[in-house]
Amino acid sequence: MTYDLELFLSDQPAALERVLQTTRYRGFKISQLQMHNSGAGLQLSMQVSGPQPINILTTQLHKLYDLASLNIEQTLPQTA
């Protein structure tokens, strides 16, 4: 399955690295990634896919201390 995630992170060193590392380690691939610093923090849009339920990833992302919010925008069937 493919998922679109919207994350808001505090602008701390390694905040983005933590998200990328957690996503890889929990078995998800990133197919799209956009990030910009809004001044108040880092706005991250990420499309990921993986064989496991998305909560395997999101529950781990929620444990990151730099994460202020996380929304799953939509779920799409995986395309070839």
Add this chain to the structure above:
Amino acid sequence: MTGAQAILKSLIKHGADRVFGYPGGAIMPLYDALLDSPVRHFLCRHEQGAAFAAIGYARATNKVGVCIATSGPGATNLLTSLADAKLDSVPLVVITGQVARTSMGSDAFQEVDVLGLSLSICKHSMQVMEPADLQPVLNRAFAIAKEGRPGPVLVDIPKDIQQGFVPEDVPEQPAEQPLPQAKDTAIHAANHLLEQSQRPVVYIGGGVSMANAVPQLRDFLNRTGLPQVSTLKGLGSAENHHSHYLGMLGMHGLAAANLAVQEADLLLIIGARLDDRVTGKLEEFAPQAKIIHVDIDPAEIHKRRHADVSILGDLQQILPALDCHSQKSSWLERVEKLKQRKAFSYAAHQAGEDIDAPSLLRSLSDLSEEDAIVSCDVGQHQMWVAQHMQFSHPTRHLSSGGLGTMGFGLPAAIGAQVAEPDKQVMAVCGDGSFMMNVQELGTLRRYQMPVKILILDNQRLGMVKQWQELFHDERYSETDLSDNPPFSQLAQAFGIASCEITDAAEVPAALKTMLEHPGPYLLHVRLDHKANVWPIVPPNTANHKMWEQAR
């Protein structure tokens, strides 16, 4: 106030008056300030040893352990211990020196990106880049290390920040994350499942101790009388003498514990994560059982197995709310029979016979003080300790569970002895594991701590050898350690009293001598290399298909 002085002030403020570490270039300002500080520093002989000592301190007390190292190799030497603390949820604050800010990013001498290296093996990591941030960062580190599911927090501090002026700490305390509140509906649903079940089993994990909920657990078990099994980290949580306590489950679990779980129609999992070493073949683990999963970490719920009811929150509040009044007489009779039928029997220590490690450890358990602390390394001896020794509390059994780190035992015992200077502390080591942090004999010598070291020496990397024997057609690849040094002589070179035994008849007197010795002591026990750990659940096999003896 300099940054170094501020760090020490912060340690005192957070109750960390005993710390472990090893000095070096980028952390020298802090070590200089230590000379004028009430913080007591214990010099270990390797940064990995210092961090394991901090883990031993933390696990023996459920307080935050602290260790200190320099940049570069000092920091990289810590990494295995950080991963160990992460996987076993141990609260640590680890302070590393870093090269000065003006040199960062230039591949300076002893510069390494420890912040980047630590990301996947720490609960959180922070680098202090402004003097004003130093004390708030340390406050946050202590809060994060112990809140919720505990874990290690790394704080990397450039040398110039340690040397320079930092402002006084602001009085504002960081707000602790509130624990999730268990939902009444989940409690009711759990109690309903408990009432309805015919064959329930309580599966106890390390989270019980970390939540300081051992009294609440024991009260629940005494109120309900339900059958109980434990993970490696949960050992000591239930009362050993409880008639329905069945011991450890899993790959080297006790047969009665594994069989009861496989027959259960309900598992009440408390502070545990369904580790693969516990479940065996996951698809066939407790196949008829519904699951109630109680934990503080939402990420563990449904991770390995769907939970019919999940309860997130503080075990101190949840356990008193759980109950079960319905009678399970036939199930309890079945459990009692299993326990009786599958109980271990122990050999008398007869002259002329090889030393039997399980019998020796049972004797050690019987002879030692009730609240003795036992630390162990990783391998066959670790499993024998878990199977055959008894612990009055989970803080009395220190074992590297998740990471399975050889070399854990001796430095963790040192940390436990620092935490509990008046308690009996023992390190039960394998010959392979002992050599991985053997330098910490120097730490024992320096502080003359009365740690007792028991080396169970089968001249092999025993657990790997066992797998080669059972599952690799006896193809023994690089597991012969018969060229290890004579450990008794090695101890004496460090000024530590020692003894070597080879015959079973020597066991009782040797244990007594060791335990009565006033200072550090090493007992070298030679075992037959053919001895293996039983039961064993072969890989990708259901737990009820365990092998209980050699085939």
